[in-house]
Amino acid sequence: MMFLVIGTEAVFFLSLIVAFVYYSLASGFNPQATQQLSLATTGAFSVLLLSSSFTFWRAEVSYQRGQVGGLKGWLLATMALGGIFLLGQGWEYWHLFVRDFTISKGIFSTSFYTLTGFHVLHLLIGLIMLGVVFWLAVLGDFDRPNSLVIPTAGIYWHFVDAVWVLVFTVVYLFPHILYKPS
Secondary structure, X not given: OHHHHHHHHHHHHHHHHHHHHHHHHHOOOOHHHHHOOOHHHHHHHHHHHHHHHHHHHHHHHHHHOOOHHHHHHHHHHHHHHHXXXXXXXXXXXXXXXXXXXXXXXOHHHHHHHHHHHHHHHHHHHHHHHHHHXXXXXXXXXXXXXXXXXXXXXXXXXXXXXXXXHHHHHHHHHHHHHHOOOO
């Protein structure tokens, strides 16, 4: 069932990415709009998010080995890294808003907020899901390594991270490479 969810979400994300690229190019792409985005700051927060895939993988390994304490610790680390990334996105949105880079500023900003906001929503859903999994682990539901809950949650979490790699590349990297300030 999770693969069905991931498949439909992948199509939706792909549609948003294609729309972002199309509208950015078709609207006479404004290089100054991309200069509003902080490649370095978002890059640093992106490293933290991608690190959360490693910590979740460690949680899965701990669970398979029957190490419930390790499962809990790595889940907490994963949630912390995802939470820090989420705060970083909020920080970026705030700074963009202060500089009058709002969703209604133009096609670039509208597609930017739509695409990154949709990712933020999925990240928030993932954090809630991991919180529930952590709470179930605290209650002792994963004392024996035979549940599919952990690997299923992992599929979703790794998907959210993989999508961010695409979003970051298309929204932050490509525009900064293609339209360097003069």
